[in-house]
Amino acid sequence: MPPRADTADRSRWSRYRDLVLYKTYAELRTESERTYVGFLWWIVEPVLSMFVYYLVFQVIMQRRTEDYVAFLFVGLVPWRWLATSVTHGASSILSERSLMQQVYLSKLVFPTVSLLTDTFKFLVVFVLVLAFVVISGFGVGPQYLALPLVLVVQLFLITGLTTLAAAVTPFLPDIRIVLSNLIRLWFFLSGVFWDVKSFSAEMQHYLRLNPMTVVIESYRDILLYDSWPAVGKLLMIGALGLLGCAAATVVVRRFDFVYPKLQF
C-alpha cells in the first residue's frame, strides 16, 4: 500500500540525510586511504602551500608584513575551503552519471556531499589554525563571538557557488577549465598574501567589493587584530550567498530529470 504523504516526506528526508552523511563518510575514507599518510595530507598540504607563499613573499621579495606566517595561515585556510569546494563541486553531478542512471536521487545530493567533504577537511585544519594563533600569543577576546557569523557567511557563499557550478557543468564541461583560472584570478584579488589595509583608501574601497576580501579580512580582524569585523558587510554577503543557494537549487531541481539523459 502506498504510504501516506506526510510520513513519506519525513522518511524521504531522513533517508536523504542518512545517505548524504554516509556518502560523505565514504568520500573521506576513500580520500584518506588512497595515500600512504592518509588524512595527514589534509593538514600537511595547507602547510606546504603556506610555506610556498612564505618563501616567495617574505624570503625572496622581502615584503615586511608582521607575523607573516599567522597572517598567511588565517587567509589561506579559508581561501582553500572555497577554492577546493567550488572546484570539486563543479564536477560533482557530472561525475555521478552512471549512478544517476541506476537509481533516482535528487541531484542536490552530489554537490552537498562534495561540499560536506571539503567542509569537514577545512574544519579540521581551521581548528589547528585557531590553536596555532592562540599559542603564538594573539589575544582571545569577545570579538571571537563574531567568528561563527563569518564562518556561516562564507559557508553560504561557498554553497551557492558550488551548487551553481555543479548545476551548469554537466551542460558545458569546458566550464571547469575556465573556472580553475577564474578561481586563481580571484585568489590574487582576495588579499590572501597581501593586506588590504596597505592600499590607498580609494583602492581599499574597490578591493572590498570582492566578498572574499571582506571574509578574509574579517578572520584576520578577529583572530589577529583583536577587533570586530564589518558585520553589516558580512550580512550582505551572507544574503548574497543565500540568494545564490536558492537560485542554484531551483536550477538543479528544474533539470533533475535532464541530467541522467545528457550524453557525454
Add this chain to the structure above:
Amino acid sequence: MNDRRLVLELRNVGVCYRRRRGLFTRRAAGFWAIHDLSLELCRGETLGVVGRNGAGKSTLLRLLAGITRPDRGEYVNHGYQAALLSLQVGFVQHLSGRENVMLSGLLLGLPRREIARRMDSIIAFAELEEFIDEPIQTYSSGMRARLGFSTAFHVNPDILLIDEVLGVGDAAFVEKSKAVMKDKIRSEATVVLVSHSARAIRSLCDRAVWIDRGRLRKSGDVRSVLAEYKASIGTASGGKREIGEEPEADATDAGSRNGRG
C-alpha cells in the same frame, strides 16, 4: 493474485535524447529512443519485454523506475516504489563489505534502520561472513558480485525492474541467485523483466510486450508475442540470433551489464 489494480501507466510517452554537441561538431538532431508508447502494469503481474538491441528497452525501464521523465505523454505512478535491480550501486573499493551494503542500500532507497535489520541475511546470502569487514578491494570480482546481488535482492521494492540479470557469481551462486530471483518473480511481486532469453520470458512472465525501434510492436500473451518476435528476426536480419533458446542464456554476468553506460 493479479487483481488488475494498476500500479504504473505510460500514456503515449516519448523519450528524446539530445546529443550535446561541441562547437566544431555538426549539430545532431534529437534521438527519439521511445515514440508514442502506451503501457499498463498491474499489481502482481510479471511483464516480459523483448526487442532487439537499441530498441529502447533500457530507456523504458529507466522511465518506469522514475529515473527519467517522458518528453511527451504521461507517466503515472499510483504511489508505488519502482526500482531497477542494480548491482553494486555506489560500491566504494576502500570501504568494508558491511559499509558498502549500508551505502548501496541507502542509495537503493532503504532507510538505515531497515538495512541494519536485514544486514545479517544479506551477508549470509552472499556467503561472505568471514570477509564482510574487509575492504571490498580485497574481494574477488565474484565475491563483489555476490555482495552486490544480495544487497539489491534484499531491497524489495514494490515494483522490481530487471534488465537481463537474473543470477551472478560462480556456477553454484548463479544457480542459487537465479532460484531466489525466480521465486520472487513467481510470487506476488510486480516485475518487469527485460531479457533476450525466450526461455526465461516464457517460464516467468504472465504477459509480454515487444518493443521495436521505440514503438510497441505487439503486446499480449507470452506465446504469441514471442512467436511473432522470433518470426520477424528470422526474416529481417538474415538469421542473426538475438533471442536464445540456450539453457543458460539468462545467466548474463552482472559485471558486464553493470559497467554499461
